[in-house]
Amino acid sequence: MAIEHTLTSEEALAGLDVDQLKQLVGLVEYDEANDPFPVTGWDAVVWVVGNAAQAAHYYQSVYGMELVAYSGPETGNRDHAAYVLRSGGVRFVLKGAVAPDSPLVAHHAAHGDGVVDIALEVPDVDRCISHAREQGATVLEEPRDVTDEHGTVRVGAIATYGDTRHTLVDRSRYDGPYLPGYVERRSGFDRLNHRGAAGAPKRIFQALDHVVGNVELGRMDTWVDFYHRVMGFTNMAEFIGDDIATDYSALMSKVVASGNHRVKFPLNEPAAGKKKSQIDEYLEFYGGPGAQHLALATNDILAAVDVLRAEGVEFLVTPDSYYTDPELRARIGEVRVPIEELQARGILVDRDEDGYLLQIFTKPIGDRPTVFFELIERHGSLGFGKGNFKALFEAIEREQERRGNF
């Protein structure tokens, strides 16, 4: 899949073009001829939550997403309610149980709010599923057509870490609001009125950059191998040991990506430290492996942070020493705004041979100390903020300590 073919229908709909995407999420050219499992891009991040109706409001009012589709008892779905929200090329689907015996009840009891499905848009579902099966993946859903008055979607699904899955979607013959079974739905929520005339950005984020998976101790390489063999992903960066160890806890991380880097999956496992690592805490409270954070790409991280903070979103605190440390400052060099502007917001900077990136991390978004968001603004850098890991993890540990889990 060459870069020019990589726009998903959502991205095209959002008016994103390839150059914008390239800057937002760091795309690269690659030879698609040998790709056994071509991926166009992200299709949707599907969440199971305790209260989808309220979560849908949260993502509209706080994260500036737009409600576009719905499925629930009114549409014949007796099992659960599902709200489809969009921001730029990013699609979230929030599902909450309606029927007391819905399978989502058990899922939520086990994991709390979290990501159940990282769905990917692919040009050929059957080819992907058959390759995945050959490589020993667990096929959860055989390829099948699903049809309604808007056309036909072909879907199939494979299992990945924990109770997480990848649904593979070919929506080239479909123009409905999401999938058959969903109806178009808009909300009465008026975001611009809500925010007043304070110059809020049209969108807080435009694209999904990466989704990080936390897996058990000793299993990282198994899942790296899974993404290589089953999905034809390639290695990006590799972080081991001292790169991301603080004095007390450590983790190991490797990053795999689809051919053109449109889809990037860092995979973490805990490493031995003096105290419980943040990955151990996640695994304990999520009840096993799962998606740890979603990096939302923005073209204006300062405005995004200002809006989110005004809405009450809490970010990890970056110590002032991060900005005054001479070594760190020298490494950061010149960025598009004065360092003081970043310091005022706690935004981190990292630089590599290709450029730099700005990033910031929220605290966990639910009751359990599990999933959270990253905001990322790339300026050429294809990395993940490796140089920030230590400063960042020390900040995370201060939070863990406050929760009594350190």
Ligand SMILES: [Fe+2]
């Ligand atoms: Fe990240």
